[in-house]
Amino acid sequence: MVLKKLFLIFIYVINLIFNIHTQDYNVRDFGAIGDGITDDTNSIRAALQAAANSNGGRVIFDSGYIFFTGCFQIYNNTILDVQGTILGSNSSDHYGFPGINSTFFNTMAWQSLIFGSNLANVTITGGGVIDGQGANWWPCFSDPSLPPCSNKTRPRLIELNVIKDLVIHNVTLQNSPMYNIALNFCDTAHIYDIKIFNPPSCWSTCPPLASHNTDGVNMYVASNVLIENSHISTGI
Template sequence: MKIIYFIAFIMLMSLNGVAQEKFNIKNYGAIGDGKTNDAIAIQKAIDACSAAGGGQVLVPAGHVFLSGPFNLKSFIELKVEAGAKILASPDEKVYTKSAFRENKGEGTIWIGGEKLEQVSITGNGIIDGNGISFMGEELKDSYVLKPFNIIDPRPHLLTLIGCKKLNIEGITFQNSAYWTIHLIGCNDVSISNITLLNSIKIRNSDGIDLDHSKNVRITNCYIESGDDCICLKNRREYEEYGACENIVVSNCTMTSSSCAIKIGSENMDRISNVLINNCNIRNSNRGIGIQNRDEGTVSDIIFSNLLIESKLFTDVWWGKSEPIYVTAYSRATANNKDAGWRLPKGQNKGKVGDIKNIYFSNIRCIGESGVYVSAESQDKISNVNFDQVSIQINKSTNEIGGFYDRRPSNVQGLIESKIAGFYFENAAEINLSNSEVIWGPNKPPYAGKAVEQKNVSDLKLTNFREGNRNK
């Protein structure tokens, strides 16, 4: 009878994860003094865990483990305990693997992995990209980017390619020198309860980039980043992975010097079936941005229950305090990098795909500009719906306003103009219902109409109001 109870106990412990084998990186030679490069020891622990069939690679509390690049493997849980930190080595020479294959001018890979399954990164510890070490001179609201020859050594913090069933939970990611979490062609992903703290002065320091990825849930996260907090895209370097689709973002708080939630900018395929709900966007440049510049399409997106606070930044950053931004323009070709890598192979001119079936519901915005919807022709944007969207425009910074921003495009990038509460240009089937524009106590001198439209087919206004707020 005792033997039966003992077997039952062992089975119960196994089901609860207690029997999971642990591989402490210190047992594989990691020093953890914040000075010694522990990458070899970390990789040894991961390799041993993989050889054993999987388990937990433990980064123990009380240490800072300086590290160059290393790779994750299937069936591994990388657990960074509270009080532990993995810190990217500041030595630029150790970063040699391009984050974008043959395109070597847009950063390298620090923590990587390709064609993996059942990988977790957990714990309450810190993974630190040591970003300032890779920057040049500090400016007013940015850092100068160091010049480079062929390879930009700035490391992306985490790059996972073609992986299935990923779980990222509880970790603090911080100080990335380039993109932080870049998931390419990944399927069945959960990112929850993470804190992501990048310098808001570091350009290209995106928070989470979902690139050709599917079936992703991002929940209960706090993100501060110099570039986009959460970005959905389809890069040309990884076109074999297809569409980016079936994405849910909920209960997140975000701050960005660029755009808190970005869809597009780089999109050579399809982005569709996206739900973004119950999010708080604070002190950002743009709030929501659908920025189509390539032949890919954007469709069937719902934004609901959002608070958006936006403000003006300098021209280093794309955006002019638009709380909601929807644009479709062909990509600029004057920039060598765009011409070389963004456009289809062998072409020197691109085209832009359609944006359709977009819904904004129960959104409260306050900022220095209004909603901007604009395309290069009337057939590119259709069926965009605003219901219970409140826009309060109030001057809050000393930055110069009165511009619409269409960068990067083949038409004029910055357009000086009076700023409307809702501006619609070259679009079809725009529905604006139960919404309002409120001019704040510091109404900007560049304030224009509550609603302005140019070349819009089928604009419907229902129960719309305009008002003033004196306090």
């Protein structure tokens, strides 16, 4: 119990120090429309890059807007403040290849929707939704040759590799093409007050929207990770 309290205090202090000096970058100021139809990928990437160029900041997705996007990279010292909805594309045209998983594990994988490597001090929060529109991808579990997979592994919703000091809280993740959160080589993370929803798997007569391998939080080589006060309902 004492160690848990010390861990939480450490995470709180790190985020408090960072938040005091945080500059805001609203994706709408970089041209994002947020109508759920227009491709906002380049605007989102531009906002994240601007924050990175200033050694970090808070990248805001306003409430009441739906930001349709392909994959995008997150950088050090970034708060992804998702107040509205991030709606991932369901077309492989919006996901690069090879993806971050290919680089680390020599796999044939599409890029993940939200990805990053060699990171420190990242927060994903805001009370909004990150929706991967995974229904097009789920049938690939049975037949990887089907489009949009085309014999490549499905995108993860969030994939962060070699990361330290991560916080994910107060956000809903849903309809991920594959794993919702993939953390590889992670040191010190607090995941709390989140909701993850994907349809259940099935192994005989399956409904049209059965999802497979949509794990809630999938970790490979991780330490000092606390997951609490969360609802996770996914396929296996």
